[in-house]
Amino acid sequence: MKQQKLRVSMLLMEVVFLLIVVGGSAFVYNIFAPAYYRHQKSRVIEKAYEEVRRMDLTELQDEDLEVFKTYEAENLTFTIADDQMQPIYTTSNLTPQNQNRDERQVHRNIVVNRKFFSKDPKVQFWNARGKDTLWLFGKFKQDNVRYFVCVKENVQKAYSALAYTEKFMIFVVAFSLLTGCAVMYWQSRRIARPIEELSRVSQKIAGRDFSVRAKEYETYQEINSLSCNFNSMADELQYYIEKLESSKDALERFNKMRNDFTANVTHELKTPLAVISSQVELLQTMGDKIDRNYYFDSIREEVSKMSDMVGNLLNISSIEHELETVKKSQLNLSETIEYMVLKYDALIHKKNLKTDVKIEKDCLILANQEYIEQAAGNYIMNAFSHCGAGRHLEISLKKQEGRAVFRVCNDGEAIPEKERNKIWDKYYQAGETQGHSGLGLHIVKTVITMHGGTYGVDNTEKGVCFWFSIPLVQ
Numbered sequence: 001m002k003q004q005k006l007r008v009s010m011l012l013m014e015v016v017f018l019l020i021v022v023g024g025s026a027f028v029y030n031i032f033a034p035a036y037y038r039h040q041k042s043r044v045i046e047k048a049y050e051e052v053r054r055m056d057l058t059e060l061q062d063e064d065l066e067v068f069k070t071y072e073a074e075n076l077t078f079t080i081a082d083d084q085m086q087p088i089y090t091t092s093n094l095t096p097q098n099q100n101r102d103e104r105q106v107h108r109n110i111v112v113n114r115k116f117f118s119k120d121p122k123v124q125f126w127n128a129r130g131k132d133t134l135w136l137f138g139k140f141k142q143d144n145v146r147y148f149v150c151v152k153e154n155v156q157k158a159y160s161a162l163a164y165t166e167k168f169m170i171f172v173v174a175f176s177l178l179t180g181c182a183v184m185y186w187q188s189r190r191i192a193r194p195i196e197e198l199s200r201v202s203q204k205i206a207g208r209d210f211s212v213r214a215k216e217y218e219t220y221q222e223i224n225s226l227s228c229n230f231n232s233m234a235d236e237l238q239y240y241i242e243k244l245e246s247s248k249d250a251l252e253r254f255n256k257m258r259n260d261f262t263a264n265v266t267h268e269l270k271t272p273l274a275v276i277s278s279q280v281e282l283l284q285t286m287g288d289k290i291d292r293n294y295y296f297d298s299i300r301e302e303v304s305k306m307s308d309m310v311g312n313l314l315n316i317s318s319i320e321h322e323l324e325t326v327k328k329s330q331l332n333l334s335e336t337i338e339y340m341v342l343k344y345d346a347l348i349h350k351k352n353l354k355t356d357v358k359i360e361k362d363c364l365i366l367a368n369q370e371y372i373e374q375a376a377g378n379y380i381m382n383a384f385s386h387c388g389a390g391r392h393l394e395i396s397l398k399k400q401e402g403r404a405v406f407r408v409c410n411d412g413e414a415i416p417e418k419e420r421n422k423i424w425d426k427y428y429q430a431g432e433t434q435g436h437s438g439l440g441l442h443i444v445k446t447v448i449t450m451h452g453g454t455y456g457v458d459n460t461e462k463g464v465c466f467w468f469s470i471p472l473v474q
Helices: 002-053 062-072 096-111 156-206 221-246 248-288 292-320 332-343 345-350 369-386 440-450
Strands: 079-084 087-090 125-128 130-140 146-156 331-334 354-359 365-368 392-400 402-412 454-459 462-470
Touching: 002 079, 002 130, 002 146, 002 156, 062 079, 079 096, 087 096, 096 146, 130 156, 146 462, 156 221, 248 292, 248 345, 331 332, 331 369, 331 454, 332 345, 332 354, 332 365, 332 369, 332 392, 332 402, 365 369, 365 462, 369 392, 369 402, 369 440, 440 454, 440 462
Parallel strands: 354 392
Antiparallel strands: 079 087, 079 146, 125 130, 130 146, 331 365, 392 402, 402 462, 454 462
16 A cells, blocks of 8 residues: 555646646736737837938938838838828839828727827826737927827737647647656656565565665666665675674674774773863863863863764774775874874873973874874873973984884883883783773774784883884875
8 A cells, every 4th residue: 555655746746847847837828918919019019110200201212211111011000190190101002003091090099089189198008999019109300390109009819829829839738747657657666666576675674684685776866876776785784794693702702802892992082081070170270261162162172072982982892803805095293293282281281290292293193093093192191190280291203214112201110121121911900000991002003004004002211102104105
């Protein structure tokens, strides 16, 4: 029933569209065609009168007669007389044989209607004795002689033609509706058939029958694309389900991925929450002494990025299990680090750390910006958590032997030699880092490795220096 309803709905919409377009056109024609004809013809009559005014009526030339013939071919008639009511020109032509007829025409069109003549005439529409006529009564002086000009057209003939056209329009509307309905019914079947096929395939897939495939239609690009996507989806589902069902440890690996992802999310959400908390506290204590709009914008950005971060961590988990390839693009690492230093400024200010930032310009790398920000942010937060209040924190970025080298150094206790390799392992926790999930440095290791870079940690005279390097874009 649903499939049949789709066809009927499509057919009804198309029939209504035809009625509006074709029937509406016929209705508009019947209502406005006579008025439109009178309007256009009035403009022609006014133009003809202006051309008569420019003629020398004392002696009409051959080119003047040609002008009259041109307008008379459009069913206009002219009656022109002087102030003595002597015919100057009539559409019947002035010849000895029809002199009396010209005088009668002057009497009928000018003498009888003399009160209607005006120096600034307008076309008038009269209906007399069942005849519709357009009239223009104009008078003007030429060489001290007053001339009367009457231009008219009997539009009854035009109305008759319009009436025949209106009757023909009824036939056109009926023929268009019948033909259009037949074409639309055929067309609706062509459109509905692929949709019915896709509905059948979707039901099969819902019933775990992944062997069924949708037929691809070349008629409509969108439907063909949808069919291809259905088939691709069925292929992917069948592949992964068969792979999971054939593997004895599929459930165990799935649970491991889920647990890893949960742990990563828990770890990574701590950083933006800490940033937001410190910025809110700074806003409360400093009041109008700081740029409030900057911190408000930063807080909003951190909140937005927390939701994005969940997706990013899912991508990292997928990379570890070789499920997809990370997309990379050219990245100005210098601008990224400068931005991150500003972002963590409130957090560093809260702990009263002495910072030394040295960033070399235009360190261009091929990387995924979100992952690189996570790695650099983990280094900064790691140094922050191990650096006592009022101590020194150094952040640097420089070009070295074709690579961009990023370092974060802090005052504090050195890392024992036996732990320097273990700290990169997932969930490893040194004695003083209890309470952390042990994922921060492991995420750095994962991100930098997938970017073809190197990473490490060095003990310094005053504390610890973490670093990573990534090839520069040549």
